[in-house]
Ligand SMILES: O=C(O)CCC(=O)C(=O)O
């Protein structure tokens with residue numbers, strides 16, 4: 429039954445509990461964002477204060493050779509990780525056709541009738557590896573996010589083939605495998621620069637916990653009042669993100685004017701790469717996990733597919749000795765990744781607060 433849009437409880441019941449999602453809300457017809465989705469002014473993104481990032485994407489085919497092109501690219505990757513913490517890559521080894529099909533897959537999945545999606549709602553899902561939902565922690569958030577999602581956790585191929593939804597598991601596994609190789613190449617460069625060699629067992633420790641999210645941001649009547657995903661940084665090592673042509677991903681600039689945002693534009697065929705909190709810790713603060721946020725669009729629905737490469741839950745992450753040597757003192761405490769992650773998923777998003785709590789206090793300015 430259609431919700432009473434003026435009643436927050438009725439909206440929550442319809443969107444969150446019944447699993448109709450924001451998509452169901454928009455499909456049932458609405459002319460303004462319901463009250464539970466109105467963000468406090470300081471959480472909204474004012475497009476007028478945002479800059480478009482006109483940086484050219486990095487051409488990863490240059491990594492394959494040796495010589496000046498490779499060196500130049502290596503420097504660009506390192507500089508991007510040290511400054512904005514976000515960059516885009518092309519010639520990344522993931523077929524463009526696969527990327528196009530992935531975006532279509534997200535649209536198709538969210539167009540399925542409610543009962544096909546609602547089976548994966550958290551209270552009833554037949555597997556902890558697949559979760560369908562909306563916003564981030566609807567039960568804990570002051571204002572909800574304008575997004576629906578299907579989150580897939582990867583343990584191994586057999587379990588993914590057994591538990592991920594039948595019609596999408598093949599293409600998602602292809603994305604997962606190819607993104608894993610991409611992340612490996614980038615991590616070799618980034619850790620190599622710190623003087624650490626990435627062998628297979630270290631790579632597994634650091635990225636063995638993988639997730640793919642299929643996100644659907646329905647068209648929004650008042651994008652100036654709400655957010656798709658609130659301010660957060662990604663918690664793992666590296667994220668590879670496929671976004672469609674709609675745009676709306678904004679990254680906080682850590683340097684320069686306080687509160688300024690940069691929009692990461694859609695670049696055909698490119699993937700967005702960003703540094704996660706655990707890479708910031710490993711690098712002793714050299715690489716930056718930037719705060720980011722998504723603003724929905726008033727004219728079009730948007731889809732994105734982040735692939736999160738994260739440490740195993742039991743992995744202890746601390747600044748690498750080679751990274752500490754460079755600036756003398758460790759800036760972060762050791763973090764057991766599973767604890768860090770559980771804490772994030774237990775609470776509403778809070779920007780970079782979780783990472784701040786891993787800082788060694790006596791070194792705080
Ligand atoms: O949809 C996007 O562009 C970003 C998604 C994101 O930041 C996330 O899922 O962590």
Ligand SMILES: [Fe+2]
Nearest residue numbers: 660661662720
């Ligand atoms: Fe993110």
